[in-house]
Amino acid sequence: MTAQLVSPRAAHARNLRENEEAVECSLCLKNFTKPKILPCFHSFCLKCLQDYVETNAHNQKFACPLCACECVIPSSGVDELQTNFYIKAAQTKLKIAANSPCEVCDDGSRAERSCIECEQNLCTNCSRGHLKMKSSRDHHLVSLTEKSHAGEGQVTSKSFCEKHKGDELSFYCRKCSVPICLRCKVTVHEQHTTEDLADVAAEIRVLLMDMLKGAQGMLPKFHSHLNDITFYNDHLEKEREKLKDEIISQTKKLHEKVDDLCRKMMADVEDEYCVEVARLGTRRHMISDRTTSFSTQLHSANQVVCYGSDADIAWNRDNLAEQLQKMASLVTPSDMIHLKMDFIPSDDVTSAGVGDLIGALKKIRDPTENFKVEEFSAFSVDNSFKAVNSVCPADDGSAWIALGWTADAHLFYRHGVKVKTQVVSRTIDCIGRDGETLIMSSNEQKVVGKPGPGFNLDDFATFPGYNPRGLAVTPNGDVLICLAQSAAFQDYRPNHRNKVVRLNSAGKMINEYGADGKLFMYPLRVAVNVNGDICVSDCRKQKVIIVKKTGELKTEYNGSPGEEERRFEPRGIACDARGHIFVADGAGHAIHMLDHTGRFMRHVVTEDQGLFGPYSVAVDRDDYLWVGCRDADIKVYKLNWT
Template sequence: MASKMETSDFDEEFLTCAICMLNFRDPKILPCLHSFCRECLQDWAAKQQPLECPTCREPVRLPDQGVDGLRTNFYVNNLLDFAAAKKGAEPGVPCQVCEGNAEGSKSWCVDCAILMCDLCTLHHRKFPYSKDHEVVAEETLKVEKDAGKFHRKRHCPKHKNQELVFCCENCNALVCTACTVVDHRPGKHHNPVEIATVAQRRKAELQGLLQSIDPRLKEIQDAVKDVDIKISKLVPSKEEATDLAKAYFRKLVDFLQKREEDILSQIDEQCRADGKALLAKKEAIEFELAGLTSAQTFCQQAVEHGSDVHVLEVGNQVQTRVETLLTKRLDLESDWSEFQFVENTTVVDVEKEVDNFGGVKTNVDVSKCKVAVKPAVLRFQCVAELTTLSKEGRQSVTNNKAVKADMKDPSGKDLPTQVQMKSRGLWEISYTPEVTGIHKLEVKVNSQHVAGSPFDVDVKGNPVLTIGQEGSGVGELSWPAGVAVDKDGNIAVLERGNKRVQVFNVNTGQSLRSFPVEGEKPLGIAVDSEGRFLVTSWGENYGLRRYSKEGKLLNTFKPDCLRGPHGVTVLKDGRMVAADYKQQSCLLLQPDGSLIREIGKGQLRVPRYVRVDESRDVLFVTDKVAHKVFAFDLDGNLKFDFGRQGDNDGELQMPKGVTSDPAGNIIVGSAGDSLVQVFAPDGTFKQKLGPVKGGYSGGVTLTPDGYIAVACFRGHCVELYRYM
């Protein structure tokens, strides 16, 4: 049995908006289950695009009504009401109606969430609109501890005086008694059940979820403790690593200084030795010079000043001395060339090796690291993903400087790259190629090449991949009409010519399997949440058929309302929408094929393909003859339409396939102009692609990697396009 919840069970933070840091005012719940004041969210949404949750940063797509379309956190409102009521029971609090009687007894109207004095309470009980309201007396307020009893009553937005007491299970809508008579009358299409009954089932489901949460919480809490332990070791590890690094590089510096001293000493010693040898050589040469100079002087004096007798007396002696000196073999060469310092290991070589002088050792094992090269398209920002793994194969963090990526285009020119860690152990390497052809991507971790580096990156233009060619064999296609993505992320192609579904690998285009389908003219294909295929066919033996993942026929739907089915889509809860050109409408069907309602009757002329964006509660349908795309909600109300016949941007020629992306953009393929166009969520033109092969685009879908897959009906292939 669930325990009673008291305000004392929650601290003030539980009732406080994380934006304004005040108690909630009209709290609204985001899809991530975080709540904020309505006004705070409106201000936040006006300042931030795309919108993210202020607390967890989860991307948020607001309903068409904006913040007002989000659900109200009535539970927090009830707690605030309970806290206000308890405070109102204290002395000195005035009546919230007459703003007086601060000292008198008070009562609390649960329905209106106001505090009233005795006189206002008396009048409140007499007014027809409030005579049935639940009023809690002061005595009860003082002793009451169960906040669960303070639930404001919810009233029908259509019948303001009626309380919401039923849930229409077919429409998943809360309704009042009046609604069950008018819009949700019990029958084939509506099944109103008392809220308490449905809520009890939902509580049982949530209780089951709660039981599965505890073990997961324990696992996460243990992980947090483990992280805390590692955080406590982080600074000591840093200090130890820092000390070791400093000691290592000090040793390197010491080695270099010692080597410098040795080299300088060698230079000094060499200089001294060479100087001594040169001085000795100089003395020997000068000695010979002195002898020859002396003989020269004596000989000159004899010739110039000697008498005949003197010349005859010393002539022979002089001649002998001079001839002896002239014929003497002398070593006049110094045998010395200038000594120099030689870089046995050049500075450039050392610079190249510096990255190997130490490193930061983590648990990243470079041999286990992997690089996934995504398809690259000319002039689009392209990415490759590096996953850094430990020896155990788990994703592991390393520092930014440990990861390096370099890319060269086919001519060898460097192409700028950026490396950014996206999450723990996952890195994104981004670049924008300017030419097509094979590029080389070199990826290193801790100065070591990742296995497979450098990688070949084949940069292509649009389309990035073409699947199939005309024929009936494996991997061949004949008049492909519809495309869808199966549960494994592969592309399923519906072939009108071969009357089969063929599944292809989305990355390589390789045929994986195929199975035949019934019906004369198969056209539309969709995949439900269980991986089953839904296929429409028109003409003879028309119908909507459900096939297993393996291709076994499970069901054939031919309700009276279905006459000429074309496009089909399926919701997460199993409901289906089929475009019927004979009925000139879209049929919202139960999982068993029974009709819930017709959508677009009287507005559509020749509906072709459909797509439901459940996050925005909008159904898109193309109209071949109107040359438009219509947008309805699932209640059948027209929200907007866009397009007209023409060849300009945003104009359409016989629109066919339609889909939408996570950002709400609408993608439309046209048969008349063979183009694919991208529109903003409001239908304004953004981008044009194509023309597709064969000049006739059929069904379109979005691949898991965000490429547009187009069925080229006359080109007998499927083309994948990069966009945005």
């Protein structure tokens, strides 16, 4: 089934409508069931929150799924978190028909309120009696009519003294900064300055409303950033077509011999814009998530400040003020970095050399985005001294890990918690993923397979005379496999014809790269970039070799500039959604970052940061860099792009 495409503007408008209504849980995307509100004002279904905390909690704390604000798990579990009665009130009002009668008395009075706990509609008199009864005095009543003025919200409830269980909190002690009942006022707080709780709550509301207005001023800035991304995306499309038209117009003046130069230049334009659009999509996703998070925060904060009970407002004054201050001073994303390209036609097509007949593309790309690397976790897969051959991230913050040609596939969360170990029917060299299906190469058994029932490896493809090593799955489901005629790169011989092959999803051969033995010496690992380039680490040739999908050599990388004398041993290789290429340098104890053209950008992490013997590398969809090292060690780093 073909997915329906939604324009960025339409998706943005839909998100805003959903956020304003705040009727859906952000985890299950369904109407709230037993909604719980976190200290950051974000709300989720109880069951959704329990499932999320079970997977992501650490040291009795968890990060909010929307804004990553750290939350403490109550002693008795997630169920103890505060219920969001404001959402339950909205749901109640949607279910009740207009002019519904009171369900308690028999005189036909119109229902003015509904009890959330009892799910009963009540008239005005019955509402008063309901809040006086011992069994229901702390229930929450939602108004079925519009609120009359600020402070009389859609939810009414009473709060009672913990010491004097039957006495309502109606006073506020200025010295102790707590709500108190009448008996507390004339006993423990007799010598303290006290005031009516309603008056103090009104005073606090005025203060918090000013802070809420300051926080609301941040939302247009997020919307502005999203609009900038949309306009820039449109600009990219127009400029791309403009450049193509200029190139085609100029090439019509030239001889047939320059047609090949034209095609190469067009491919260069597509290459640059493909990477730029991928980077733009990643940024749009980040800004959209932040906007959604902030908008739902504002909605919940507005409900708490405007409609919270007097006692809740008084009890939580400091927490509310602190959170709103944080929201008002939130740092918005930095300005985007733009790609600029111009086509410069040749002035003289009669006397210019063949290479200069058409002209040249002028590329101006701003410096690298602000980029910071933070170590997130470090752990050992087991107590062996084996190297981590392969790391294959999943979509839930976990990754499959294979150690030095064993038959075990280990699943770990990124913070080091082990999920399980599966014993595969054959030894594993490299693990890849096609959607939800794993695919593995077995060097010793000379086969590539997919785990079936019992994790037995069902044959996907066999290669007589070759040892399958690294593999990667392309976005359209093709499988790229490194093939070598020796089990280890130390056994390479000049007459070997080592290569990389492309198979379709059914295991049928589509293409071979380097079958003549000239392109590669020992292709160890392979990755696919966002523009379709095939990136291969050749540890025997000591180079990273980048080949276009057609098989044409694009470039070779043999180590960072200025370190030519230092041995470069590329092992693991991975690509991210922005077009960057990450290379594990086993001899240099470093992770190199290249741009999509194979140009060195920087070392992401080095031996100075405690990295030793990296063998494998992977980047998950949340921008966490997984590095597999010697001695069964894993290091995980957060790549922070702003």
